[in-house]
Amino acid sequence: MRTPHSLDPQLPADQWPLASGVIVDEFDVGAISARSYGRDWAHPRRWAIALDDGHLIFRDNEDLDDDLDHE
Numbered sequence: 091m092r093t094p095h096s097l098d099p100q101l102p103a104d105q106w107p108l109a110s111g112v113i114v115d116e117f118d119v120g121a122i123s124a125r126s127y128g129r130d131w132a133h134p135r136r137w138a139i140a141l142d143d144g145h146l147i148f149r150d151n152e153d154l155d156d157d158l159d160h161e
Contacts, residue, residue: 091110091111091112091113091139091154091155092108092109092110092111092154092155093108093109093111093139093147093149093153093154093155094106094107094108094109094153095107095108095109095141095145095147097145108155109141109142109143109145110141110142111139111140111141111142111147112139112140113137113138113139114138114139114140114146115137115138116136116137116138117134117135117136117137117138134148135148135149135150135153136149136150136151137149137150137151137154
């Protein structure tokens with residue numbers, strides 16, 4: 091599967107190139123809301139993805155390039 095990813099803090103997220111990797115874990119975040127955290131940043135993501143370059147990232151369904159139907 092592929093997902094946008096960049097280590098360049100100057101590059102806007104909508105311009106990140108696609109990086110390949112594999113899903114290594116799934117988290118049930120359906121019942122968690124931003125209000126329950128009391129903040130609007132660092133929200134939990136559904137998927138843990140090990141990228142081919144060695145980085146571990148976290149993404150939601152809409153961030154994945156491949157069609158995943160795990161719900």
